[in-house]
Amino acid sequence: MAAERTQWRLVTVNTAPERAKRLIGRMVEALKDQYDIQHVDNCDNLDQVLPKVTQHKPNVLFCASMWTPEQSAQAFATARSVVPDIKTHAIPEGLQVKNxxxxxxDYLIVEVPKLLG
Structure with a gap:
């Protein structure tokens, strides 16, 4: 008997929503045998975190690499004010620009299993 898989509802914080959708789609496809991840929405800016987390009640929030660690921490704190046990992850600042x-x-395929368990 297979155990019921957790359904992960992911919201991203990324100023390039089409790129976020494309990259997360590739990650979801690569990890589909292990995880059921649905990318439910993207926040184009930090001001959208509160309304979109309130609307969707995701259990995962990713910040893209254009945000500083301080900005990601702000987004995570905002998300936790709505969903206290939300899993959060900040992609290292500058990763997209540099690499x-x-x-x-590739980074997400390695890191997401550590985050989701």
Missing amino acids: GPDAVV
Whole structure:
């Protein structure tokens, strides 16, 4: 008997929503045998975190690499004010600019299993 898989509802914080959707889609495809991840929405800016987390009640929030650690921490604190046990992860600042989108996808494929368990 297979155990019921957790459904992960992911919200991203990324100023490039189409790129977020594309990269997260690649990550979801790569991890689909292990995790049921649905990318439910993207916040184009930090001001959208509170309304979108309130609306969707995600259990995962990722901040893209354009945010500083301080900005990511602000987004995470805002998300936790609505969903206290939300899992959060900040992609290292500058990863996309320095190494390109493939590096972001490769990074997430390694890091997401550590986060989701």
